[in-house]
Amino acid sequence: MTSSDWATKDFYQVLGVAKDASAADIKKAYRKLARANHPDSNPGDKAAEERFKAIAEAYDVVGDEQKRKQYDETRAMFVGGGFNGGFGGGGAGQPFDLNDLFGGGAGGAGSANLGDLFGGMFGSGGGGGPRTTRRTRARRGSDIETSTTISFSDALEGVTVSLRLASEQPCAVCHGTGAQPGSQPQMCPDCEGSGMRAASMGGAFTINETCPTCRGRGIYVSDPCQVCHGSGRALSDRAIQARIPAGVKDGQKIRLKGRGGRGEHGGPPGDLFVVVKVSPHPVFGRSGDDLTITVPISFDEAALGADIAVPVPVVGGTPGGSKVTVKVPPGTPNGRTFRVRGKGAPRKDGTRGSLLVTVEVHVPATLSSEARAAVEAYREATAGNELRGRLLEAGGAR
Numbered sequence: 001m002t003s004s005d006w007a008t009k010d011f012y013q014v015l016g017v018a019k020d021a022s023a024a025d026i027k028k029a030y031r032k033l034a035r036a037n038h039p040d041s042n043p044g045d046k047a048a049e050e051r052f053k054a055i056a057e058a059y060d061v062v063g064d065e066q067k068r069k070q071y072d073e074t075r076a077m078f079v080g081g082g083f084n085g086g087f088g089g090g091g092a093g094q095p096f097d098l099n100d101l102f103g104g105g106a107g108g109a110g111s112a113n114l115g116d117l118f119g120g121m122f123g124s125g126g127g128g129g130p131r132t133t134r135r136t137r138a139r140r141g142s143d144i145e146t147s148t149t150i151s152f153s154d155a156l157e158g159v160t161v162s163l164r165l166a167s168e169q170p171c172a173v174c175h176g177t178g179a180q181p182g183s184q185p186q187m188c189p190d191c192e193g194s195g196m197r198a199a200s201m202g203g204a205f206t207i208n209e210t211c212p213t214c215r216g217r218g219i220y221v222s223d224p225c226q227v228c229h230g231s232g233r234a235l236s237d238r239a240i241q242a243r244i245p246a247g248v249k250d251g252q253k254i255r256l257k258g259r260g261g262r263g264e265h266g267g268p269p270g271d272l273f274v275v276v277k278v279s280p281h282p283v284f285g286r287s288g289d290d291l292t293i294t295v296p297i298s299f300d301e302a303a304l305g306a307d308i309a310v311p312v313p314v315v316g317g318t319p320g321g322s323k324v325t326v327k328v329p330p331g332t333p334n335g336r337t338f339r340v341r342g343k344g345a346p347r348k349d350g351t352r353g354s355l356l357v358t359v360e361v362h363v364p365a366t367l368s369s370e371a372r373a374a375v376e377a378y379r380e381a382t383a384g385n386e387l388r389g390r391l392l393e394a395g396g397a398r
């Protein structure tokens with residue numbers, strides 16, 4: 001079972017019993033609720049299934065004498081999720097009751113001290129003051145960024161990748177409070193427990209920002225939990241499947257809505273951003289939605305013109321060996337680029353970019369005697385065509 005955030009969960013409320021209910025009453029309440037919400041009796045009812053899980057989780061703790069004691073102490077100590085958390089002691093918005101949280105108010109020296117702090121904070125130190133009711137504030141989960149490397153053809157086709165994410169869960173040792181079990185937290189001195197503080201924006205403008213000292217918790221933990229170092233959070237690995245859309249570019253950031261960190265107190269989850277790295281292809285390059293390829297052609301093809309076969313990337317299940325014919329007109333210079341529309345990378349709207357074919361005139365390193373004779377004949381035929389005449393003139397000009 002995963003660790004739950006004790007500070008924000010009211011297991012007594014889940015079971016519908018008083019905080020001082022006897023073990024027998026708790027057991028009775030649990031059995032009744034578990035029977036009513038059992039998946040076997042409610043096939044396909046997701047809400048009942050969730051309730052059943054919550055009931056089991058609650059009973060796992062308060063149904064066990066040892067764990068119940070620890071839970072009660074944690075709750076009393078942390079005041080239900082911190083000041084910022086809004087005294088979630090009520091969980092679902094019940095009136096917050098200081099006495100309740102401090103074990104009846106009679107308390108030892110430590111509790112009395114804290115009680116004073118809280119009382120002062122809420123202006124109810126006089127005892128007869130108004131009760132403060134706060135609701136637990138829903139908080140959106142954090143955005144998470146990760147990266148993945150996919151192949152060139154997967155980038156064109158789209159692919160589902162498996163990502164391992166380190167996500168935050170309540171710390172299993174302090175149950176999310178951040179305080180060493182058995183220690184007493186104090187009110188944050190920098191925000192006086194509000195979890196927020198005014199930050200100057202220059203001039204007369206101020207904005208409220210999360211208190212950096214307590215990170216919005218409102219509580220200063222003098223004796224931090226040794227496992228989570230006071231953060232109340234623990235990292236755990238989780239694997240998720242993410243769909244990378246067809247046509248993704250190298251370095252592009254894909255946003256997967258709602259796949260980030262979990263929200264708190266019913267807040268929505270954050271987003272997951274995946275930076276996609278695309279491995280280079282041995283033949284094709286990429287320029288925006290266009291794909292590029294450099295194709296060698298012979299001198300005679302460039303001079304006389306030719307239809308040349310050019311490979312086309314396989315997209316959308318087209319079997320391998322796909323190619324197009326590019327018409328190279330007579331007199332094509334080295335480095336000319338031809339555009340083949342619709343054979344590039346897929347776009348969002350379903351269309352595709354172009355394949356840009358750049359020709360490179362190939363000069364043979366060796367010639368057969370026959371070829372040599374032909375080239376020599378060509379030289380004879382073109383004698384007098386001074387290629388560099390103008391260049392030499394211009395170069396010598398003052």
Ligand SMILES: [Zn+2]
Pocket residue numbers: 171172173174175176177178179225226227228229230232233
């Ligand atoms: Zn901890």
Ligand SMILES: [Zn+2]
Pocket residue numbers: 188189190191192193194195196211212213214215216217218219
């Ligand atoms: Zn603070």
